[in-house]
Amino acid sequence: MKKCLLYFLISATCMALLTACGTVDKVSKHGFNSGYYKFYPDNKSKDVYADISEEKIDLYEQVNKKPAKEQFLSIKLKDPDSLLTTPLKFKKQSLDIDITSVLLKYRPSVNGLPPQLTTDLNIAIYAGWRFDNYKITSKKDPLGRPYQKLSSLGYDFGFFAGPGTTPVNPFTTNNRTGNDYNGMILQGGFAGFIETSFVSFGLAVGFDYLLNSDRKIWIYNNKPWLGFVVGVAIN
Numbered sequence: 001m002k003k004c005l006l007y008f009l010i011s012a013t014c015m016a017l018l019t020a021c022g023t024v025d026k027v028s029k030h031g032f033n034s035g036y037y038k039f040y041p042d043n044k045s046k047d048v049y050a051d052i053s054e055e056k057i058d059l060y061e062q063v064n065k066k067p068a069k070e071q072f073l074s075i076k077l078k079d080p081d082s083l084l085t086t087p088l089k090f091k092k093q094s095l096d097i098d099i100t101s102v103l104l105k106y107r108p109s110v111n112g113l114p115p116q117l118t119t120d121l122n123i124a125i126y127a128g129w130r131f132d133n134y135k136i137t138s139k140k141d142p143l144g145r146p147y148q149k150l151s152s153l154g155y156d157f158g159f160f161a162g163p164g165t166t167p168v169n170p171f172t173t174n175n176r177t178g179n180d181y182n183g184m185i186l187q188g189g190f191a192g193f194i195e196t197s198f199v200s201f202g203l204a205v206g207f208d209y210l211l212n213s214d215r216k217i218w219i220y221n222n223k224p225w226l227g228f229v230v231g232v233a234i235n
Contacts, residue, residue, distance in 0.1 A: 083138035096130035098231030128158015154195030
């Protein structure tokens, strides 16, 4: 069972790395960039292609999964002629691949020992499904001139796997060893993120597998933990 768990973590890490290297052209970049969106001018959605620049957004209806030849709406982002009567909303779903690190791990009490909060070195590849929401609203500056404000909120859920280190000492083995060293682990689990344009942060639930024979006495081997995780986009 433990060998299967080890093989699973190694395979998950390798697959995530291969996915990151081999499908960059198929995944989306973070931020409001040109691409396909669900557009909500009212309560109904419309599939569109948005050609986005610093000055404006040109919208094209999506026909047979391709942009139509003629745009049906152009939204000025700089020096607009008038205020928008209602906010314009855009939504997008995409594959998200990040390099992540669990900054804090909370380990519940084991064998009557107190809970632990650790900050050990670790890194992982994360792959999940991302949901982005963008909204354009009209505002006025102090001189009464209109401008368009873009706000965004993204979130995603997925899985992560990767290497790390952990203390192996009398405390973490319930006094079954006199050694005191940092052992190598493989970590894996499930995480949920709130997204910005570049950095993401959230919560993770995972488990660690110690990569030496002391796993038999390490009290946290394959025990669940709760962590605060951050990620940096690589796609």
